[in-house]
Amino acid sequence: MIGYRAKGYRLAALFMLGAVLFNYPILSLANLNRMVWGIPLVYLYLFLVWGLLIFLMVLVTRRKPKISIKKRHYPK
Amino acid sequence: MLATETILFYSFGYMGLLFAIAYYGDKRADAGRSIISNPYIYALSLAVYCTAWTFYGSVGLATRSGPRFLTIYLGPTLMAALGWVVLRKIIRISKVHRITSIADFIGSRYGKSTTMGYVVTIIAVLGVVPYISLQLKAIAVGFLLLKSYPFHSMTAKFADFPMFQDTAFYVALILAVFAILFGTRHLEATERHEGLVAAIAFESIIKLVAFAAVGVFVTYGMYDGFGDIMHRAREIPELRRIFVSPPESGDSADWGIYIFLSMMAILCLPRQFQIAVVENVNEDHLNKAIWLFPLYLLAINIFVVPVAFGGVLHFSYGIVDADTFVLTLPLTRHQTALALFVFLGGMSAATGMVIVETVALSTMISNHLVMPILLRLPFPQFARRTDYSSLLIITRRAAIVLVLLLGYAYFRYIGEFYALVSIGLISFAAVAQFAPAILGGIFWKGGTRAGALCGLLAGFGIWLYTLVLPTLVHAGHLPYSFVADGPYGIGLLKPYQLFGLQGFDSISHAVFWSMLFNVATYVGVSLFGPVRPIEHTQAALFVDVYKYSGAPGESSFRRGTASVFEIKSLLRRFLGKKRTEEGLAQYAEQHQINWKKEMVADSGLVDYAEKMLAGAIGSASAHVMVSSVVKEEPLGIEEVMGILDETRQVIEYSHELEKATAELKAANERLKELDRLKDEFISTVTHELRTPLTSIRSLSEIIHDTPDIDREKLNTFSEIIIKESERLTRLISQVLDFHKFESGRMDWQFTWIDLRDIIDDALAATHQLIRENNIQVSRHLPAQLQTVPGDRDRLIQVMLNLISNAVKFCEPQNGKIEITLNETPDHVRINIKDNGIGISPENQKIIFEQFKQVKDIRRGRPVGTGLGLTISRRIIEFHKGKIWVKSEAGQGAVFSFTVPKGNSL
Numbered sequence: 001m002i003g004y005r006a007k008g009y010r011l012a013a014l015f016m017l018g019a020v021l022f023n024y025p026i027l028s029l030a031n032l033n034r035m036v037w038g039i040p041l042v043y044l045y046l047f048l049v050w051g052l053l054i055f056l057m058v059l060v061t062r063r064k065p066k067i068s069i070k071k072r073h074y075p076k
Numbered sequence: 077m078l079a080t081e082t083i084l085f086y087s088f089g090y091m092g093l094l095f096a097i098a099y100y101g102d103k104r105a106d107a108g109r110s111i112i113s114n115p116y117i118y119a120l121s122l123a124v125y126c127t128a129w130t131f132y133g134s135v136g137l138a139t140r141s142g143p144r145f146l147t148i149y150l151g152p153t154l155m156a157a158l159g160w161v162v163l164r165k166i167i168r169i170s171k172v173h174r175i176t177s178i179a180d181f182i183g184s185r186y187g188k189s190t191t192m193g194y195v196v197t198i199i200a201v202l203g204v205v206p207y208i209s210l211q212l213k214a215i216a217v218g219f220l221l222l223k224s225y226p227f228h229s230m231t232a233k234f235a236d237f238p239m240f241q242d243t244a245f246y247v248a249l250i251l252a253v254f255a256i257l258f259g260t261r262h263l264e265a266t267e268r269h270e271g272l273v274a275a276i277a278f279e280s281i282i283k284l285v286a287f288a289a290v291g292v293f294v295t296y297g298m299y300d301g302f303g304d305i306m307h308r309a310r311e312i313p314e315l316r317r318i319f320v321s322p323p324e325s326g327d328s329a330d331w332g333i334y335i336f337l338s339m340m341a342i343l344c345l346p347r348q349f350q351i352a353v354v355e356n357v358n359e360d361h362l363n364k365a366i367w368l369f370p371l372y373l374l375a376i377n378i379f380v381v382p383v384a385f386g387g388v389l390h391f392s393y394g395i396v397d398a399d400t401f402v403l404t405l406p407l408t409r410h411q412t413a414l415a416l417f418v419f420l421g422g423m424s425a426a427t428g429m430v431i432v433e434t435v436a437l438s439t440m441i442s443n444h445l446v447m448p449i450l451l452r453l454p455f456p457q458f459a460r461r462t463d464y465s466s467l468l469i470i471t472r473r474a475a476i477v478l479v480l481l482l483g484y485a486y487f488r489y490i491g492e493f494y495a496l497v498s499i500g501l502i503s504f505a506a507v508a509q510f511a512p513a514i515l516g517g518i519f520w521k522g523g524t525r526a527g528a529l530c531g532l533l534a535g536f537g538i539w540l541y542t543l544v545l546p547t548l549v550h551a552g553h554l555p556y557s558f559v560a561d562g563p564y565g566i567g568l569l570k571p572y573q574l575f576g577l578q579g580f581d582s583i584s585h586a587v588f589w590s591m592l593f594n595v596a597t598y599v600g601v602s603l604f605g606p607v608r609p610i611e612h613t614q615a616a617l618f619v620d621v622y623k624y625s626g627a628p629g630e631s632s633f634r635r636g637t638a639s640v641f642e643i644k645s646l647l648r649r650f651l652g653k654k655r656t657e658e659g660l661a662q663y664a665e666q667h668q669i670n671w672k673k674e675m676v677a678d679s680g681l682v683d684y685a686e687k688m689l690a691g692a693i694g695s696a697s698a699h700v701m702v703s704s705v706v707k708e709e710p711l712g713i714e715e716v717m718g719i720l721d722e723t724r725q726v727i728e729y730s731h732e733l734e735k736a737t738a739e740l741k742a743a744n745e746r747l748k749e750l751d752r753l754k755d756e757f758i759s760t761v762t763h764e765l766r767t768p769l770t771s772i773r774s775l776s777e778i779i780h781d782t783p784d785i786d787r788e789k790l791n792t793f794s795e796i797i798i799k800e801s802e803r804l805t806r807l808i809s810q811v812l813d814f815h816k817f818e819s820g821r822m823d824w825q826f827t828w829i830d831l832r833d834i835i836d837d838a839l840a841a842t843h844q845l846i847r848e849n850n851i852q853v854s855r856h857l858p859a860q861l862q863t864v865p866g867d868r869d870r871l872i873q874v875m876l877n878l879i880s881n882a883v884k885f886c887e888p889q890n891g892k893i894e895i896t897l898n899e900t901p902d903h904v905r906i907n908i909k910d911n912g913i914g915i916s917p918e919n920q921k922i923i924f925e926q927f928k929q930v931k932d933i934r935r936g937r938p939v940g941t942g943l944g945l946t947i948s949r950r951i952i953e954f955h956k957g958k959i960w961v962k963s964e965a966g967q968g969a970v971f972s973f974t975v976p977k978g979n980s981l
Contacts, residue, residue, distance in 0.1 A: 011160045011366070015154050018150075019335075022154070022335060023328075023335065027321075027331070031321050032320065033319055037303075038302060039302060042320050043143055051374065054367050057370070
């Protein structure tokens, strides 16, 4: 269960990271009338953070938990 | 531009393809080779979240509010990260409890409540109807646009058309048919819909590809890439304005609330629950899905901004409804094939949503609205019905038609005045009301039925007032002053500025107030309101699901039995014969039960039956039905508390620990005492051994060192040496005897014995000792005596012991020992009386204990090992007799022992 729990904590941490980066006041730092690489900064910022978050989620979930849970039987 | 026939042909062709996929998926599932059992299909099917709103509406919202449209996808991305904690728990709970819908989930959590089921179902239907109407609108608009562009302006009112020429009405009917075909094809009501999921996953691919196609066409076909569009857009003031999130007042609050709202929606929308929880094949699919799903959302949003800006650049502001850019842009360039593909993409987004949503809602309506009412109706012919399964299916089909007609009605009378996104957000705000009850329900055991019910009703009430009533105003059904001045002119009750709150848009305003009231009421009433025992039970089962879900039988505290026959016939009524037999056979196999022999269904089987039934008619109804045949032993409040109250468990546990510790302590004390006794024993024994040894050795040395020792002295010395050696021998043999007794290895040789012989033999053996001490011995023995069974040598040993003791303690000069023997019907008793110093009462108790010697100050250490009386007692007890002493200090002592006659053995 250790692996499962650690994964839960890591993902919860990613949630908090995303919640902070996607929201004001951090968002106001990127919400400027400026273009970067020909794209308005706020769009670029949101998509980059979004992509980064997904990438981090891939990293966290790719690690296999050390103990596998045995198959459970449910009534059908 | 396109012939109606062409559009219809492709539309129905597409639907036919979907149906083929669903059919194939079902067939594979029946064959046991599921095509949906992998994380990719699971993630794609989750993308049913992206509806016509995403497909058409995001572009429209982007032209109005810039990046705001992204909040609807950032929320679910964040929720996906929490999915491992939240969604996995919901999935596990739902699997264990065979939960089929969100109403079932909430109802089951709060004490299998039927009332909760009603409320959740009604809120879900009312909340989601606008959302369904949005899909109808999107398909109808797309269809008309494709057919008559550019002659038909997007702003025309559909309400002007007579009903039977109204495309949306036909769309609703066709979708109803498809939803029925997809969702309720099986007569078995409980199966997961593998085919449906396969079709939804396919639709997700189509809508993504279609949107990407139009995105690429606009970005690279009509313009020269992202940079080009942005560069041109910069020249347009209206577009430059939305290069940032518009910094009007309240935007930061709105932004956060929108993200929050979409987070709650992805969890609480009935269709998301259906796909993510009910249709989930394997919990572990979450592993990949929690990043695949956000990736899908990101992908489908990449081209929103270029299409929005490109559309505004092409048409300039306000001429064409921005919600239709994805269709109108290809059409202006005469790309009819692309436009048709995009239309199919939009249709896939809309149909996917409608089909899953109506299937989910129909399950809720039939299980939580219709069935509970029907089962409570006092119609005897209904209660006697032997087969409900077809009735269930009919109810569900009717519910699908009803929901779609409601959607059409909403569209016709209210919805067409709104942009797609606004309609969708109204639905989001409605289903978000479930979030406190769900999240509180899985993480907080204290949440009660009353709390959840009041919270839901409070939140729903606020939602109705702040979002739904104003839409009636806009549609002209209520006077405008209701919004502008508040009802009856009360300014504090203005639906868009409740209690005077300003600075929010209408959606975030409604979300803020409704969630505040919802959560506050939920928590408040839960903490201070009433609770029933079953709520405790369910709360524990939900919150601690990982703890209790080891095996199916463990996930319930139901106690009660029923007859197997009753259980069987109950299951048959709802599930049909085949599924009942299958289910029971499976249970029998797992628990090795022979149904032919088994007459009484134990609580495990009752619980299993209830879960089987819950899959078909929902947990609340299943609970009622099973309870009707079960002789339930009421679950006592103590037991519930015992089960739930972890503190109590811990206390009990520590009590046990304390008890064990105390036992250990006692054992340790005993060991210590034994150890002490052993030490004492060894020191006593060695001392006793050393005293004679010392005298033997010193006397031998004198004899050895003095060659001219006179004869008399030599005699005396050697006599002492002999006596001391005898004493040593006696001592050693006593220790050995004692050891034999203690370890139980003594050999006993029982014969019939005359106890008078024993006395004579013992006196003969101690003759020397008695004479030396000038003691007079008198015997009083009867003439006739019955023989007793006993070990001769051992009994002599006892006699010897007692006599030598008596000799030891007799008065030195005038010693008298009196031995008497008398007979009772069962025993022969021997008494040995001396006239010595006597034994004090406290010493009488201990002299038979091992190593206890009476220490007499006047005479110093007594001679002996302290084992003699102990050994004597062991011997007498082995003969089932008794040994004791009577004495008063200074008056001598009487040692007595009895040996039972053979007849009493």
